[in-house]
Amino acid sequence: MVTVKWRPGLSGWQREPLSEMNRLRREMDRIWDSLSGTRRSGSISGAGVFPPLNVSEDVENVYVRAELPGVAAEDMEITTKDNNLVIKGERKIPTEGENVSYHRRERESGSFRRIISLPTQVDNEGVSAVCRNGVLTVTLPKAAKVKPRQVEVKSD
Amino acid sequence: MSDKELQVRGKQEAPADREQTRPGPVFMPAVDIFESGDVITLLADVPGVSSDRINIDVREDQLTITAEIDPQKSEEERYLLHEYETGMYQRAFSLSDRVDQSKISATMKDGVLRLDLPKAEKAKPRRIEVKTD
Structure with missing residues (x-):
């Protein structure tokens, strides 16, 4: 068959x-x-931990991205230690004054804390983080020793 | 820090009631809608959308929000962990009151859209006096 x-x-x-x-x-x-x-x-x-992350890499860097709408940059704290990256912060939703009646309330406020171990060794000194339109991008340069190095072949 | 911890909530896909020109998932943004006095305010979470790629359409009593996203990842990058998908956003609402279209204001901040929809004159509540003879 x-x-x-x-x-x-x-x-x-x-x-x-x-x-x-x-x-x-x-x-x-x-x-x-x-x-x-x-x-x-x-x-x-x-992983079931907020925020969901997308991690990618190219030759030079590892990128960790998270969608964090409504989280101000000053309410985020990003730390690297050894080979771990910690993203923590708080999402605040300001109250909209008195006499407000809600039709829908789906957005949530609260704190978050997530730790992720990185797949390769990174250069902790060169880590940078940008939050643009509610998307956080942490760029972690790979440590020199794990980066591929092209060896030039010399001729005599 | 507040005591409440944020939980992961998968992005909701929008019902496919119309075909998209570009393939890919379409998500329903989470929204808050509230009214205070003469204004209906809508807040929508649209991470990854820049202000020039959002389209707000109000006709009759139908409000439609459509937003396109810029790719977050470049072509050369390879995924190591992929926990969320990205795609355009779309959501439509029927408004209970007429809205004054000329006075709608929209602002974007940190991936959150804020729409202020002032009610049209005739939709404002009117107190009706009961006269006695």
Whole structure:
């Protein structure tokens, strides 16, 4: 008997940019992940600690990003120690005066603290952090000894 | 520091009621909506959106917010950990009161949109005097 694996990526659907199909697939992935307890990249769950982080690297740096809308830069504290990065802060939602009646209240205030161990050694001195439009980006330069070094070949 | 700790809440995907020109997820921003006197105020969390890429549309009693994001990560970067997705934002509301479109003001700060929607004259509550003969 020949079994054909169901792979949506290879079927005819891929030719059409059906966003609804993609959305459904992501939703299915998420349900599947929550049942099987596994985690794949791209799923939303993560470590379950606020804020969710995206960590990426290029040749020079490691980048840690978090979406922190409404958190002022002065309410954030970023520290590096050994090979750990600590992001902590508080999201304040100012009260809107008296005589205000709410229709919806979905945004939450509170404090957060997250520690992440970095995948490579970084140069603690050169770490910089920028918050732009509510997205925090921490740039951590890789330590010189873990950076790839091109060795020039000399001819006699 | 407040005692309350923030919890992770997955981004809510918007119902796909219309097709997007660009593929990718569309998220529903979390909002606060409140009214005080003559103004309805809406606050929406739209991290990653710069003020020139947000579109606010008010017609009749329908308010639609659409926002595009700039990519956070450059092409050369490789993901090591991917806990949240990014995509455009969209959310629509029906307004209970008529809004004076000429007086809407919108501001963006730290990834939060603030919309002040002043009620139109006729929508303002009027106290009706009961006369006695």
